[in-house]
Each structure stands twice: as structure tokens, then as C-alpha cells.
Amino acid sequence: MATRFLDLVRRAAESWARRAILSAILLSFLAHGFARAxxxxxxxxxxxxxxxxxxxxxxxxxxxxxxxxxxPPSLKEDIQSLDDFEKPDVILTRFRVALEKxxxxxxxxxxxxxxxxxxxxxxxxxxxxxxxxxxxxxxxxxxxxxxxYGFDFEANRAAPFRGSLVDAGIVLWGAGAWFVCWRLAARETRVARRRAAYSRRAAAIGSVAAIGLLGLSGCGALLxxxxxxxxxxxxxxxxxxxxxxxxxxxxxxxxxxxxxxxxxxxxxxxxxxxxxxxxxxxxxxxxxxxxxxxxxxxxxxxxxxxxxxxxxxxxxxxxxxxxxxxxxxxxxxxxxxxxxxxxxxxxxxxxxxxxPLLLAVRRNRRRLAEQVNECPRCRAAGQLAVRDAAVPDKRYPEPEYVECQVCTFRFRKSDSRFARLCFPVVGVRSSGKTHMLVTAYDRVRSGSVPTSALIQPTPSLGDDLFERYIDLVLRKQGQAGATVHTLPEPVVLRVRDADRAGANTVLVNVFDFSGEMMDARLETDLLRRRAVMNDGFMMLLDPTQLYGRNGHLRLEDQIRAMQAYYDDLRELHRVPAGEVIPIPVAVCISKFDLLVSDNPIRGQAVPFIQKILKAGDGRPTITTGVVAARSAVVEQMLPLLFPGIDLLGILRGYFGGQVLFFPMSSVSLFEGELGVKDVKRRTMAPFGVIEPLLWLTHMQGYKVLS
Known part of the structure; x- marks a missing residue:
């Protein structure tokens, strides 16, 4: 029964389909006939x-x-009617005959x-x-x-160009493609553009102007x-x-x-x-x-x-x-x-x-290839080699690692694909460079860096040394001692920024150069040459070394060393005399907790310190506004901290607007402990030690500061 029913349904459907087709054909013929009629x-x-x-x-x-x-008839003037003729009867008779005939x-x-x-x-x-x-x-x-075909038959003119929906679609597609590519190029070059903007240099980004077809001659729909x-x-x-x-x-x-x-x-x-x-x-x-x-x-x-x-x-x-x-x-x-x-x-x-996108990608790849091919420690190009890890090392758990054939610097092979930044810490001897780096490294290692970016230490040969420093300075509250005058092993940090357009990863190499390096000359000292080959640097000025007492240096010595370093930087970067060097400089005023005892400012420093502490109070992360506010307070203090020297004018003349001042203490800035030199009687709460590094990284275009 079911089969028979389905068969009947199929036949009925086929019949209705045939009728529908015939009806459509008939209707088309009728419509054509009506149109013809x-x-x-x-x-x-x-x-x-x-x-x-x-x-x-x-x-x-x-x-x-x-x-x-x-x-009308043409007659003489004396003839007005038939009677004026000689024989009118004859004429009339003949006229009748002729008229009838x-x-x-x-x-x-x-x-x-x-x-x-x-x-x-x-x-x-x-x-x-x-x-x-x-x-x-x-x-x-x-x-x-x-x-x-669009031609004008009466004017005998071929079809002019007429903008159509296709042309409008091409223009809109081109504008959309240009906008998307421009946005992608901007995303690709965002780090470089921010770096250029921060350094106040003009950023050249390729762009293509889409010429709309509707703007061409003869375009537009004709009436x-x-x-x-x-x-x-x-x-x-x-x-x-x-x-x-x-x-x-x-x-x-x-x-x-x-x-x-x-x-x-x-x-x-x-x-x-x-x-x-x-x-x-x-x-x-x-x-x-x-x-x-x-x-x-x-x-x-x-x-x-x-x-x-x-x-x-x-x-x-x-x-x-x-x-x-x-x-x-x-x-x-x-x-x-x-x-x-x-x-x-x-x-x-x-x-x-x-x-623009292709150029940006190519430029970034070329820049990254140059960085990947260069040793971050000695800056030797083309000297990095991949080695097999024959002897197990917890710092390099991968089967292969990368080693420089010149300076024997090693790092993980997986880190060789990232961009790199190099920031040296320079300053005269006993200015607090090592203590600053030790406390900053400890904050990174403990995950207490006040930033939304992810900052992690990356294993390097310098880790053992800094582990000893951390134990000596932070746990035993001792002194790190003088830095050896040799090419230092960098502290390597892997930074993944908080860019909303997409996180960027960079390896930050921080070098602790000895104070003796500041006394060397570029043409004779390879170590000094390496110190000026950087992407920015942290310069420590010691406000407790002003008069040369107790074996300390004088303020003039620090200024002279700073000027000599600037000359070497200018020579390396090939900047004409009197022009600004386009790199960021974090000027760190160390030993801020000893201003009340070892600097002419004495007790006047307390209200300034309170302003500095209040600038970032209550914020979970450091922002550009916080570091700018702290720098502004320090600028107000400079005439009292370094009397007789226009330090701000000198630095702005060297580096333009890319100079920021950072108040710093490797111990703490608690008001009750200010001026206490015995570290064992102090609370270890370093202040401002990581901010210079964050700011320098941010100035290179990486979103580290909010």
C-alpha cells in the first residue's frame, strides 16, 4: 500500500511539473506576443x-x-465688362460653347x-x-x-567611459584594501613608529593614494x-x-x-x-x-x-x-x-x-635579521654559531644553544629569534650601579615588577654572579664590591609587552660596566667602545660624591666623565658637534636616601621625597605619567643637589627631550630611615630601581608603561 501510494504521489508530481513547464512556455509566448502587438x-x-x-x-x-x-484677368483700362467689346453676343456665345467643351x-x-x-x-x-x-x-x-555598448549613434561617437557599479566596487575595494594594509603596516611597524615618535624623529611610512575611477575624465553615468x-x-x-x-x-x-x-x-x-x-x-x-x-x-x-x-x-x-x-x-x-x-x-x-605592508614586513625582517645575526655582548656580526649541548646545563636545557665565537657569550637557541635591546649602566665608581642592578634583577626574578607587561629573566652566564650579589646585598645586607673592569656578562630579560594590537617580545640585555670604563677613551679601549654601542643607557649620578672627601670623587669628575661619554657617543653615531644624539637616556640619581646626610640639600629633601612617593601612590603599575611626575620633582631639586652646575641644560643640550630623571634608592625611602648608612638597621625596600629599565624599553616602542 505504501509503495502504491508513493507511486501515485510521484506520478501526480510529475504531471504537475509537466503542466507547470507547459504553462511557463505558454505564458512566455503570450508575453512575447503581447509585447510584439x-x-x-x-x-x-x-x-x-x-x-x-x-x-x-x-x-x-x-x-x-x-x-x-x-x-485675375489682365484687361485694358477702358474695358470693364463684356459690353465694352464690339460684339458681346458673339463673344458670349463662343465662351459658353468653349466653357462647356x-x-x-x-x-x-x-x-x-x-x-x-x-x-x-x-x-x-x-x-x-x-x-x-x-x-x-x-x-x-x-x-x-x-x-x-554605450555608444551615441546620432552623434557618431563611440562609448565614452562611464563609471559603473563595478568601478565603484573597485574603488571601494581598493580603499578597503588600502585601509586594511595600512592598518596592518601600522601594526607591523608600531614598535619602530613609537620609537621614532618618542625620539622626535620623523617616521616615514609608505602609503598609496587610491585614485578613484569616478574622478577620471569622462566618468560618471550619462543621463x-x-x-x-x-x-x-x-x-x-x-x-x-x-x-x-x-x-x-x-x-x-x-x-x-x-x-x-x-x-x-x-x-x-x-x-x-x-x-x-x-x-x-x-x-x-x-x-x-x-x-x-x-x-x-x-x-x-x-x-x-x-x-x-x-x-x-x-x-x-x-x-x-x-x-x-x-x-x-x-x-x-x-x-x-x-x-x-x-x-x-x-x-x-x-x-x-x-x-606599505610588504615594505614594513621586509624592513622589520631585515632589522630582526641584523639583530639575530649580532652578538648582544660584543656586538660582533656573523659570529654566532649553534652548538650541541654535549654537557647538560640547567641554564640551557635545549639540545642546542647559540654561542658567540668572539666573546663566548651563550644563550638559548629558542631566544635567538627575538629582537634585542642593549642598555648599559654607566657611572663613576661607587655610584651604586651594581646595587641598582641587583635589586632590579631581584624584583624581576620575584615577579614584583609594577607593569602590565610580562618580564622574565632569561638564563645567561651572568646569572651566577648576580645570584651571589643578591645573597650578599639583600640577604646578608653587605656590599657588592667593585665591578671587574672587563666586558660584563649581561643580565638578559625576556619582555613581552602589553600592546593591544598584539604583544611584542624582545630580549633586553643589561650591562653593568665598571666605573673605570668612564675614564677610558674610545679609540684605545674596546670595553668603552662596547659601552657606547647601545639603544639607550642608564647614567648614574651620585649626589653624595661632590667634594672628593673620604676617597670619593668630585662633582667636576662626574661631569667630565659624562661629557667624555657624550663625545664618544657622538663620534660613534656620527652626529655633528652641537646636535642632539637621538637615543633615550635615563639619568638615575642614586642614593636618594642619603641626601639628608651627604648632600647640601640636607633636610630640604624630605618634602621633595614625599612628593616623589605620592606621585605613584596607590597605582598597581608604573605609568608614563608617574615617571614624568617624578622626573619633574627631581628637576626642581637639581640646583640644590648639584650646586653650581646647570645639569638639566647640559643633558638637554646632549640628548634633547629624551632625558628623564629617576630618583633611586637601593635600600628604601622610608622617612624614618633617611640618612641611616648602616644597611643592617634599614628595611630593604628598594625604590625606583626598575623604572629606568622599563622607561628605556618603552622608549624603544614597546608598550611596557601604561
Whole structure:
């Protein structure tokens, strides 16, 4: 049962499908038939209007012709009527005979000739109708091809360029592609752009201006033109009305002249009583004859006009068909060229849009390749080699590591793909460089860095030394001692910033150079040359070493060392004398907790320290505003901290606006412990030791500070 039911359903569905298909075909034929019938009706109206115009134009010409042939009798002045002749009876008798004979003869001949003219007009009109219908069909085909190819047939002009939805789509696509690529390029170069902006250098970023197709000459959609049939109908309506007015005016003038002429002839006969009947008959016969001749002449003139137009249309359509084919071919070639131009433009737009992104990617890869190929410790290029870890080392658990063949610096192979920054810590001896780095490294190791970025220590050969320093300084509260005057092993930190456009990872190498390095010269000391090859540096100024007492240096010694370091930097960076060196400098004022005891400022430092502590109070992370506020407080203190020296003016003259001051204490800044030199009586809470490193990294374009 179920099978039979399904079979019935299938048959019914097939039957309904066949009916639907047949109905659709029938409807399409009917619609086509209705369209053809509608076109045919419109064509017949045009033919009728055109024929009416020809008839009216012929009537006007006929009336104008009559005006040239109608004339009244030309008599002498002394002859006013028939009685003025010598024998009026004879003349009247002969006139009657001639009038009867010629009137009948003319009427008979006119009827015969009129029949021939009517037949001729019928033949010519039929031919003309066929030609005019063909002309209408041809013009309809012209309209269709004009719509397809866009040329102007009447102006004999190939299709101009017209903006279309495709062109608008190409422009919009190009603008979108340019915007996306620009955004991607900006994202790709965001670190470099921020670094350039922070260093107040002009950042050159490639850009492509999308030239919209709608702005080109000849662009934009043309006004829609009415079809030829519509324009022909409107023109014929106007011309027919004008022709009717002109024909009516000419006919009235001809009728008036005719009446005057006929009446003049009739007056010759009206003087005698027996001639009045003759005059009336003369007038009637002349009017009838004129009507017959007018009709005959009108048919002949209409036939002549139709024949001339048919012949002209036939010749014109022959040339127009050839011209139509030429315009179509030319428009097709032009359209092909435009499409090729569109494709080329779209490809150029795509290439131009992608150019900033490709250049940015290429620039970043080249910069990264240069950094990856360079040793961060000795800056030797092309000297890094991959080694097999034959002996297990907890610092390098991977099977391979990277080693410099010049200075034997080692680091993990997985870290070799990251960009690198090198920041030396420089300053005169006993200025607190090592203590600052030890406490900063301890904060990184313990995860207590006040930043939203992720900062982690990366194993290096310098870890063992700093582990001993941490134990000595922080746990045993002792002194780290003098730094060995040799090329230091860097403390390596892996920094992953908090960039909302995508986190960036960089290896930050921090070097602790000995104070003796500040006394060396660039041309003789390789260690000093390495110290000035950096991406920025931390310069420690010791406010407790001003007068050279107890083995300490004088302020002049620190300034002289700073000036010598600037000269070496200028020479290495090839900066002309007097110009600013484009690198950031973190000027760290160390031993801030001993200002009240070992600096001329003494107790005046307390309110400044309170302002410094309040600047970042309550904030979980350090911001650019906090470090700027602290630097501003230190700038106010500089004349009291370093009397007799315009330290701010000197540093701004060296490095421009890329100088920031950092108050720092490797012990603490608790007010009750200020001035206490015995570390064992102090609370270990280092202040400001990590901020210089964060700021220098931030100045290189990495989002480390909020």
C-alpha cells in the first residue's frame, strides 16, 4: 500500500511539473506576443503621424504653388465688362460653347489622371510604409545596441567611459584594501613608529593614494536618453502641429487670391442680364475644377514626398547599418580596453595598497635579521654559531644553544629569534650601579615588577654572579664590591609587552660596566667602545660624591666623565658637534636616601621625597605619567643637589627631550630611615630601581608603561 501510494504521489508530481513547464512556455509566448502587438501598435501610430505630417506639408506647398499660378484677368483700362467689346453676343456665345467643351474635357481628363495618381500614391505609400517600418525596427535595434555598448549613434561617437557599479566596487575595494594594509603596516611597524615618535624623529611610512575611477575624465553615468521612437513621436507631434498651422495659413491666402481672381473673371460676364447665368456657371465650374486639381496635385505631391523619403531612408539605412557595425566594433574594443584598464588599475591598487605592508614586513625582517645575526655582548656580526649541548646545563636545557665565537657569550637557541635591546649602566665608581642592578634583577626574578607587561629573566652566564650579589646585598645586607673592569656578562630579560594590537617580545640585555670604563677613551679601549654601542643607557649620578672627601670623587669628575661619554657617543653615531644624539637616556640619581646626610640639600629633601612617593601612590603599575611626575620633582631639586652646575641644560643640550630623571634608592625611602648608612638597621625596600629599565624599553616602542 505504501509503495502504491508513493507511486501515485510521484506520478501526480510529475504531471504537475509537466503542466507547470507547459504553462511557463505558454505564458512566455503570450508575453512575447503581447509585447510584439504593443510594439506593432506603437509603430502604426508613428507611421500615421509621419504620413499626416507629409500630407500637411504637401498642402502647404500646394497652397504656395497656387499663389504663383492664380491670376485675375489682365484687361485694358477702358474695358470693364463684356459690353465694352464690339460684339458681346458673339463673344458670349463662343465662351459658353468653349466653357462647356473645355469643362467636360478637363473633368474627364482630370478623373483619368487622378485615378493614375491615386494608384501611384498607393504604391508609393505602401513602399514608404514598409521602409518606415524597417527604419523604426532599425532604430529600435540601434537603441538596444546603444544600451548594450554605450555608444551615441546620432552623434557618431563611440562609448565614452562611464563609471559603473563595478568601478565603484573597485574603488571601494581598493580603499578597503588600502585601509586594511595600512592598518596592518601600522601594526607591523608600531614598535619602530613609537620609537621614532618618542625620539622626535620623523617616521616615514609608505602609503598609496587610491585614485578613484569616478574622478577620471569622462566618468560618471550619462543621463538616460529616451528611445528613438519616443523622441520621434515627440518630434512628429511638434512638427505636425507646426505644419498644420502653416498649411492652414497658406490655404487661406490661396483661397483669398482664388476668390479674387474668379470674381474678376465673373464680373466680365455679369454686366448683361443674359450673361449672369453664364457667370455663375463659370464660377461653379472653376471651383469644382480647382478642387479636383488640388486633390490630384496633393496626391502627386504626397507620392513624390513619400518616394523621395523612402529612397533617402533606404540609402540612409544602408549607410547607417555599416556605421552601426563600426560603432559596435569600436565600442567593443574600447570596452575591452577599459576592462583591461580596470584589471590593471585593480592590480596596481592591490599592489600599491600592499606596498606599505610588504615594505614594513621586509624592513622589520631585515632589522630582526641584523639583530639575530649580532652578538648582544660584543656586538660582533656573523659570529654566532649553534652548538650541541654535549654537557647538560640547567641554564640551557635545549639540545642546542647559540654561542658567540668572539666573546663566548651563550644563550638559548629558542631566544635567538627575538629582537634585542642593549642598555648599559654607566657611572663613576661607587655610584651604586651594581646595587641598582641587583635589586632590579631581584624584583624581576620575584615577579614584583609594577607593569602590565610580562618580564622574565632569561638564563645567561651572568646569572651566577648576580645570584651571589643578591645573597650578599639583600640577604646578608653587605656590599657588592667593585665591578671587574672587563666586558660584563649581561643580565638578559625576556619582555613581552602589553600592546593591544598584539604583544611584542624582545630580549633586553643589561650591562653593568665598571666605573673605570668612564675614564677610558674610545679609540684605545674596546670595553668603552662596547659601552657606547647601545639603544639607550642608564647614567648614574651620585649626589653624595661632590667634594672628593673620604676617597670619593668630585662633582667636576662626574661631569667630565659624562661629557667624555657624550663625545664618544657622538663620534660613534656620527652626529655633528652641537646636535642632539637621538637615543633615550635615563639619568638615575642614586642614593636618594642619603641626601639628608651627604648632600647640601640636607633636610630640604624630605618634602621633595614625599612628593616623589605620592606621585605613584596607590597605582598597581608604573605609568608614563608617574615617571614624568617624578622626573619633574627631581628637576626642581637639581640646583640644590648639584650646586653650581646647570645639569638639566647640559643633558638637554646632549640628548634633547629624551632625558628623564629617576630618583633611586637601593635600600628604601622610608622617612624614618633617611640618612641611616648602616644597611643592617634599614628595611630593604628598594625604590625606583626598575623604572629606568622599563622607561628605556618603552622608549624603544614597546608598550611596557601604561
Amino acid at each position: 504593443e510594439d506593432s501598435g506603437a509603430d502604426d501610430k508613428l507611421v500615421a503621424k509621419r504620413l499626416e505630417w507629409h500630407v500637411l506639408s504637401a498642402k502647404k506647398e500646394l497652397a504656395e504653388w497656387e499663389m504663383t499660378v492664380i491670376s 473645355t469643362s467636360g474635357d478637363l473633368r474627364q481628363r482630370t478623373d483619368v489622371f487622378a485615378a493614375k495618381v491615386r494608384d501611384r500614391r498607393a504604391v508609393v505609400e505602401a513602399d514608404w510604409r514598409g521602409i518606415y517600418h524597417s527604419r523604426i525596427e532599425f532604430q529600435r535595434a540601434v537603441d538596444a545596441r546603444q544600451a548594450d 538616460e536618453k529616451a528611445s528613438w521612437a519616443e523622441r520621434e513621436d515627440a518630434r512628429l507631434t511638434t512638427d505636425t502641429a507646426a505644419a498644420e498651422t502653416a498649411a492652414t495659413t497658406a490655404q487661406r491666402a490661396a483661397d483669398l487670391k482664388w476668390a479674387q481672381a474668379v470674381n474678376a473673371w465673373a464680373r466680365l460676364l455679369a454686366a448683361r442680364e443674359d450673361s449672369s447665368q453664364t457667370a455663375d456657371g463659370f464660377r461653379q465650374k472653376e471651383d469644382d475644377l480647382r478642387g479636383q486639381l488640388e486633390k490630384l496635385r496633393l496626391d502627386a505631391m504626397v507620392a513624390e514626398r513619400l518616394a523621395d523619403e523612402a529612397e533617402a531612408d533606404r540609402a540612409k539605412m544602408t549607410s547607417d547599418r555599416k556605421r552601426l557595425e563600426e560603432l559596435q566594433s569600436e565600442s567593443q574594443l574600447r570596452e575591452f580596453a577599459i576592462n583591461v584598464g580596470r584589471a590593471v588599475f585593480a592590480a596596481g591598487l592591490a599592489a600599491g595598497s600592499a606596498a
